[in-house]
Amino acid sequence: MVAPTPSSTTPNPPQKRLAYGGVSPKLRAPALRGQEVVSVPRSGGGNPGAFPSFVYNGGPVITCPWVYTSFWGPDWLSDPAHLQTAGLLSQFHKDLINSSFMNVLSQYGVGSGTGSGIFVQASFVSNVATSLTDAAIQGIIQAGINAGVYPEPAANSQTCLIIYLDETIGVNDPTQGLVLCEPTGDTAFGYHNFFLTTAGHSFQYAIIPALADACLTESCPGNDAGCSLHLYESQLDRRTQVASHEFAEMTTDPQLNAWYDPNNGECGDICNGETDYIVVGSNTWAVQPQYSKYDDETTNGAIYCLSQTPNAEPRLSPGPASRTAAAARMRQMASYDSLLPLPTLHFDARANAVTMDNQSVQDYVNKLFAPLSPTHLMTDFPGFLRRAADTLAAVKK
Amino acid sequence: MMVQALQRYLHRYSFAGFGIAAILILLCAVLASCGSYVPSQGGQSQTTPTSIPVFTPSPTQAQQAQNCGKVDTLLNGQPVDSNQARLAGNCFWQAFQNCQAASLILKEHSLDTGADHTFTLKGTNGTCSIMDSVRHYIVPNNLNTTRSYTCSGLVMQADGLHFIACGSLGNIIMPMTSAPAS
Numbered sequence: 319m320v321a322p323t324p325s326s327t328t329p330n331p332p333q334k335r336l337a338y339g340g341v342s343p344k345l346r347a348p349a350l351r352g353q354e355v356v357s358v359p360r361s362g363g364g365n366p367g368a369f370p371s372f373v374y375n376g377g378p379v380i381t382c383p384w385v386y387t388s389f390w391g392p393d394w395l396s397d398p399a400h401l402q403t404a405g406l407l408s409q410f411h412k413d414l415i416n417s418s419f420m421n422v423l424s425q426y427g428v429g430s431g432t433g434s435g436i437f438v439q440a441s442f443v444s445n446v447a448t449s450l451t452d453a454a455i456q457g458i459i460q461a462g463i464n465a466g467v468y469p470e471p472a473a474n475s476q477t478c479l480i481i482y483l484d485e486t487i488g489v490n491d492p493t494q495g496l497v498l499c500e501p502t503g504d505t506a507f508g509y510h511n512f513f514l515t516t517a518g519h520s521f522q523y524a525i526i527p528a529l530a531d532a533c534l535t536e537s538c539p540g541n542d543a544g545c546s547l548h549l550y551e552s553q554l555d556r557r558t559q560v561a562s563h564e565f566a567e568m569t570t571d572p573q574l575n576a577w578y579d580p581n582n583g584e585c586g587d588i589c590n591g592e593t594d595y596i597v598v599g600s601n602t603w604a605v606q607p608q609y610s611k612y613d614d615e616t617t618n619g620a621i622y623c624l625s626q627t628p629n630a631e632p633r634l635s636p637g638p639a640s641r642t643a644a645a646a647r648m649r650q651m652a653s654y655d656s657l658l659p660l661p662t663l664h665f666d667a668r669a670n671a672v673t674m675d676n677q678s679v680q681d682y683v684n685k686l687f688a689p690l691s692p693t694h695l696m697t698d699f700p701g702f703l704r705r706a707a708d709t710l711a712a713v714k715k
Numbered sequence: 716m717m718v719q720a721l722q723r724y725l726h727r728y729s730f731a732g733f734g735i736a737a738i739l740i741l742l743c744a745v746l747a748s749c750g751s752y753v754p755s756q757g758g759q760s761q762t763t764p765t766s767i768p769v770f771t772p773s774p775t776q777a778q779q780a781q782n783c784g785k786v787d788t789l790l791n792g793q794p795v796d797s798n799q800a801r802l803a804g805n806c807f808w809q810a811f812q813n814c815q816a817a818s819l820i821l822k823e824h825s826l827d828t829g830a831d832h833t834f835t836l837k838g839t840n841g842t843c844s845i846m847d848s849v850r851h852y853i854v855p856n857n858l859n860t861t862r863s864y865t866c867s868g869l870v871m872q873a874d875g876l877h878f879i880a881c882g883s884l885g886n887i888i889m890p891m892t893s894a895p896a897s
Contacts, residue, residue: 508826
């Protein structure tokens with residue numbers, strides 16, 4: 319009866335250029351680090367694909383993700399099965415960065431394909447409330463930054479904190495549209511967000527709830543056919559599937575003003591509910607395919623959900639400008655392989671106390687000095703570290 | 716029987732011929748344009764056709780819109796409260812059949828996104844129209860856009876109300892029942 323066209327719209331946020339400071343390693347080149355915000359004239363041409371409204375909206379993307387995992391709740395440490403799962407989930411994020419999953423994200427300016435990014439560290443957080451609001455989560459992260467558990471991001475934040483909640487913790491913040499793995503009224507299976515730290519830097523994080531059978535049964539009672547997750551999937555698969563969804567979105571749209579479609583959401587939302595598997599070495603992981611605008615346009619809408627591609631997808635235009643320096647920095651990341659991941663940390667959110675995991679420190683030192691051991695090089699390695707720490711503290715003052 | 720009673724009533728007031736003709740025309744118009752609810756085998760039901768009814772004159776221009784309520788859905792798309800969904804759906808369907816002004820809110824949730832639809836039924840200048848004003852958001856509500864679309868029809872089916880061809884959103888189903896356990 320009436321032409322089905324939108325009669326009113328909310329305009330996209332205005333494109334803007336943010337100037338970041340710093341020193342470029344390249345002569346007469348601007349400093350380029352981390353999140354890049356570049357206004358690029360929009361151009362037409364090409365096939366529209368199935369999602370022509372999925373466009374770059376001018377905000378920053380994460381060009382080289384620095385991934386931290388953090389496990390909140392008592393079960394992660396008290397139950398050996400949970401502890402093992404925590405190790406698997408950290409391994410998943412290491413593998414995800416080194417998988418061809420990153421080849422799909424390269425078109426949006428997130429890295430340049432497989433190996434774009436680093437896995438830095440895992441942490442365990444105890445004494446967290448069993449029902450959290452998003453504001454409370456940000457408060458715990460800020461406390462963790464103050465205590466040295468999480469890094470204070472640089473001005474061009476690359477930090478991606480992936481928070482896994484155990485079965486004792488849910489998110490109950492209905493005013494924000496967030497009810498996750500609560501006894502009733504669930505509205506989401508995960509989310510990503512950001513906030514400005516007290517130092518004024520953008521901190522990106524994602525929340526992955528436990529996604530246990532009870533959570534699914536509550537969220538999708540009677541029939542999970544219409545759900546994006548299923549009871550026949552293992553809990554680990556559900557977690558990695560949601561984590562891949564959130565990771566892709568938090569890198570391509572960290573501040574909710576970069577890549578998205580106002581009607582259909584971010585790159586993960588368009589392919590929500592699909593499951594695929596990636597193989598990295600001897601590990602196989604369940605992931606969710608992501609929206610690929612490049613494939614959508616080149617196939618004119620025939621193919622647009624991909625979990626991996628053989629080669630890095632070419633960067634889209636308009637989009638964040640291709641940066642030689644950023645690509646060079648990512649290549650340098652390989653040199654950190656022997657240093658990362660850092661030893662695991664423990665954070666008591668109530669006491670604001672940080673400790674290091676004994677075994678994790680021992681393993682780290684062994685890996686760092688292999689095939690030697692520290693005692694081959696110095697008689698008092700702990701003493702050396704203490705003196706080094708004192709010196710660094712004095713220099714910092 | 717009802718027609719005979721009406722005939723007797725109208726005959727008493729000496730304008731039976733005109734009155735019956737007017738009633739029959741009106742009934743035909745309603746049935747032809749709105750479609751009829753026809754349960755079929757296996758519990759399935761459907762209505763045809765799906766086009767918006769056209770009335771002359773417009774019966775509802777001066778009426779106040781009926782608030783049919785809100786339907787909240789679970790993460791599998793099923794209604795949180797099936798009874799409430801049935802009441803709200805039937806309310807809007809009845810209003811549609813009579814081209815009476817009405818509104819209905821549908822709240823949808825996905826993994827980390829949501830959409831709040833406000834369906835508005837209006838009769839204007841002899842024509843009924845369904846508008847969907849939809850707010851899409853990404854939790855926690857940081858991305859928030861509102862657009863309006865015109866739907867080209869409405870169908871009552873076993874699983875709920877189907878809003879047809881609502882712009883680029885396509886068909887939107889407002890669930891009225893919980894699917895059986897898988």
